Amino acid sequence: MRKIALLLAMFLLPAYCLAASQNSVSLLPPVSKQLSQQLPGLPVFIQIFKEERTLDLYGKVGNEYRLLNSFKICKFSGGLGPKRVEGDFKSPEGFYSVKLNQLNPDSHFYRAINIGFPNEYDRDNGYSGNYLMIHGNCVSIGCYAMTNAYMDQIYTFVNAALRNGQSEVEVDIFPFRMTTQNMQRHQDSAYYSFWKQLKPGYDYFLQNKQPPAVSVENGQYVLRKNPFSGNSETPSKTFLTLTKTE
Numbered sequence: 001m002r003k004i005a006l007l008l009a010m011f012l013l014p015a016y017c018l019a020a021s022q023n024s025v026s027l028l029p030p031v032s033k034q035l036s037q038q039l040p041g042l043p044v045f046i047q048i049f050k051e052e053r054t055l056d057l058y059g060k061v062g063n064e065y066r067l068l069n070s071f072k073i074c075k076f077s078g079g080l081g082p083k084r085v086e087g088d089f090k091s092p093e094g095f096y097s098v099k100l101n102q103l104n105p106d107s108h109f110y111r112a113i114n115i116g117f118p119n120e121y122d123r124d125n126g127y128s129g130n131y132l133m134i135h136g137n138c139v140s141i142g143c144y145a146m147t148n149a150y151m152d153q154i155y156t157f158v159n160a161a162l163r164n165g166q167s168e169v170e171v172d173i174f175p176f177r178m179t180t181q182n183m184q185r186h187q188d189s190a191y192y193s194f195w196k197q198l199k200p201g202y203d204y205f206l207q208n209k210q211p212p213a214v215s216v217e218n219g220q221y222v223l224r225k226n227p228f229s230g231n232s233e234t235p236s237k238t239f240l241t242l243t244k245t246e
Helices: 002-011 120-124 148-163 180-185 192-208 237-243
Strands: 044-049 054-061 064-072 094-098 103-107 110-114 133-135 169-174 214-217 220-223
Touching: 044 148, 054 148, 064 148, 094 120, 094 192, 103 148, 110 148, 120 214, 133 148, 148 169, 169 192, 180 192, 192 220
Parallel strands: 044 169
Antiparallel strands: 044 054, 054 064, 094 169, 103 110, 110 133, 214 220
């Protein structure tokens, strides 16, 4: 019983509040650093925020996704707004997914994760471009570049999750944290109508602690009514192993 109590305490440690400036709905406290190091292999989910230059890595602990770590993006290019044309040097925004064959452990940019641009939305809208990555080496033209140390951690969790049975890792990329205040601040942007398509997915994760299930209809992102089903709703094997005790 002591072991169970200790593990629960570690999960509930309020190391910091990621959602202090977000809507009234807030995320659960992040998993402690000590515990997160024991969790490679559990399902993961990634959010990227351009304006904040942040990549947030979540892991499925029990039935909810908890923050494992938040990484500063070293470089991205092209400012806010979606990538539309090959050679525009912009980094993508939208809802992407990563399978095992999109990982490259021996990239020219240290390690790399191909985010899957162009996705269905991009193709339907005639957008072009290839090899848009999350990678190391802190150099970017259209990609999201991290330090090598950060990329090691991100790659390790994504690789372990996919090899442990997760079919694909969702990567949701936003121009900024899509609070009501931030949406109002950017309401005069030429990209505002596109960003309104992204906000339901952002809100869904805040409210449900599950990645949103997003489809493309008539060339627009649409939040599906069914909850995200890419991973089993049962607690992850790693979580069960850590909490199982006599």
